Amino acid sequence: MIERHLLSEVLQGLQEVPAVCLLGPRQAGKTTLALRVAELIGGVYLDLESPRDLAKLSDPEAYLLLHLGELVILDEVHRVPGLFPILRGLIDQARRRGKRAGLYLLLGSASLDLLRQSGESLAGRVRYLELTPFFVLEPTDRPLEALWLRGGFPESLLAETELQSFRWRQDFIRTYLEREIPRFGTRLPAEMLRRLWVMLAHRQGGTLNAAELARNLGIDVRTVNRYLDLLVDLFLVRRLPPWHANVEKRLVRSPRLYIRDSGLLHALLDIIDMETLLSHPVVGASWEGFVIENLIASAPTGTTFYFYRTAGGAEIDLLIVWPDGRRWAVEVKRSLSPRPDRGFYAACEDVRPEKQFIVYPGSDRFPVGQGIEALPLIELARLLQAQKHTA
Incomplete structure (x- = not known):
């Protein structure tokens, strides 16, 4: 247990x-x-x-x-x-x-x-x-790489082999497509629903463009939006909203979409093992979504989450807004030598967060200049959890 x-x-x-x-x-x-x-x-x-x-x-x-x-x-x-x-x-x-x-x-x-x-x-x-699937602060005795690759569903994460885990996730997706989703009145064939789900996986972390999705599937925008609403309500997809700052800049106003469980994302893209994941074009977006989901799961109730992006390229991957109005800015990097992009500096000038972090896959915590700290995912997750006890 x-x-x-x-x-x-x-x-x-x-x-x-x-x-x-x-x-x-x-x-x-x-x-x-x-x-x-x-x-x-x-x-x-x-x-x-x-x-x-x-x-x-x-x-x-x-x-x-x-x-x-x-x-x-x-x-x-x-x-x-x-x-x-x-x-x-x-x-x-x-x-x-x-x-x-x-x-x-x-x-x-x-x-x-x-x-x-x-x-x-x-x-x-x-x-x-x-209740989310397992996340980084829960004592599963599985390494971070396994949690990222397999996702947090117990049967997937705790499977004996990568193949067993992958097959469980495939069965899970098939069950949702053929049994669960049709219970809510959707009339799209299961194969078309799968195609839409796979399109979302390829666009992991991208901004919502319902018209493009509808055009590629040959269905109307209203149907796409209704199905996206259903995936969100079934806790399978996250719509991360943009933060609208009171700044005189043109802001991205469409939400970003993430397949919430990284294991399901990888199953949709036929990624079975870590070797395949690290060489796949989605690896950066997968890591970003994995980090975001784990940070959201670690934060106290009442915390809200956004991204920030301007037309000029100023960007914050995850903006954490505490109930008292304080803001923390998070950039997500896959590099072991993380350095903030120029757009992150520009975005922080707009948003003026209390703290600024870069989450990367290493094990050390260190400053990278201008008040920004690089740290592992589990370290920032613990900081968020600690806020629960000080709130």
Whole structure:
């Protein structure tokens, strides 16, 4: 059992609010984490994709009343949307009895339905947390290169061989294309969806150009945008927004797109091993996306993330904005002798961040001039994590 970074936040949430909603992609480890919570504090677990467990909720109010006052874990709860009004009533009933926290742990692998359904019903009664696949601060005992190559999904990262890991990711992609995504009403054939996904992989870290994607696929822009929204809501793609500074410069205003898990990115591009990755044209963009995802996963709740780029080439790969308005600027380099680009200096003059970093694949931390530090990914991830405890 690898202790998940989010465990303490789930336990804290269950002490403070009636319901905690744990979101994240399929196979990220939500069920394992929930069962660990049940081991620690007790609880009843129901998998709502299991006919046997679903049958227990043929009269959901009566069943849940039997367990009112103890933790009930509902896995894939968005599959039964009619539960949310019932949960609201039971939470209010428990409050009147003096039980104000720790009633429900809800698990969901798709944010769009879950948030729409629970938004009104459970407003003010639920805390949302996102469980990512494994990231750099979690004790997997796997080297950084393996985490980058294979990605953070447990079955992929912990596979015995590179080939087994690669095949697991291929199966995962196929399952999403053929089973998961069609559940949400998309009418595109699975092969066309795969082509779009592969196009995104080749454009890793590029700015969104929906018209170009639509033209290459022979479909309309609205369909492309709807499918991109779905991939974002399924926690598979990240749309990193641009930061709009109050400066008299022409800024890039389209978001950047990243396949969130580096292992899925590599599977889409048929990259099986590190040798192939290091010689592939996507290696720099892959490393950049991997760094960005790990830093975002390491930061405290409430932190926001952007990129910054002007038409003149001033650029910050990741701009971290703290809840109090402070800004940290991050440039990502694959070189073992990292030096900031001229565009990074220019962007920092515009944005005026409190701290400036270059993340590179080496192991030492050292200054590179003008207040900029070069450091390994894990070092900056720890700095971000430390901010959680000082906030």
